[in-house]
Amino acid sequence: DVKVTQSSRYLVKRTGEKVFLECVQDMDHENMFWYRQDPGLGLRLIYFSYDVKMKEKGDIPEGYSVSREKKERFSLILESASTNQTSMYLCASSALATSSSYEQYFGPGTRLTVT
């Protein structure tokens, strides 16, 4: 079974703090993704990575950065947390797609509250 793990299920941080969210996958997947999920908005892509040390901006990268030093690990960094970054953060990974299939595997999520 593919396993995607995230460092914390719940996190409470203060405004202005630097926040690190860690994600690890055990299936040697090339692609990794960070989403945030807010009620009524679905999942929105923050950043993704095709390979070690590679990163691409998603749809809402402002206020975030990422790091991928090892293939299995993808970190999301909030340089200076703000209350509008209170959300559920989901990490996902995927292998390369085929012509007929493509699946992303999600971690359990980290619910971040910024006060």
Added chain:
Amino acid sequence: GQSLEQPSEVTAVEGAIVQINCTYQTSGFYGLSWYQQHDGGAPTFLSYNALDGLEETGRFSSFLSRSDSYGYLLLQELQMKDSASYFCAARSNDYKLSFGAGTTVTVRA
């Protein structure tokens, strides 16, 4: 950019059939996926349609019409455990998924 529309809520009784429609406007479209998410859980993959037509997996089926930019997820023989949120997601040509806002399905006894 990408835009996907799906209904926000559907309610049905056990044993019924539910169809969740999804229309999309995307560039570089490769295929349409469906994910299920139970309350407090992670999204889990249900299906992926790259070609037009119907794909059946047990009680769930998914359909795609590329010419109409439209797809649907069909849930048959509804069970209480099917109460969850369902998301359609369009895959673009660089492995990105763009998700709809989700449809909450409530199954009543």
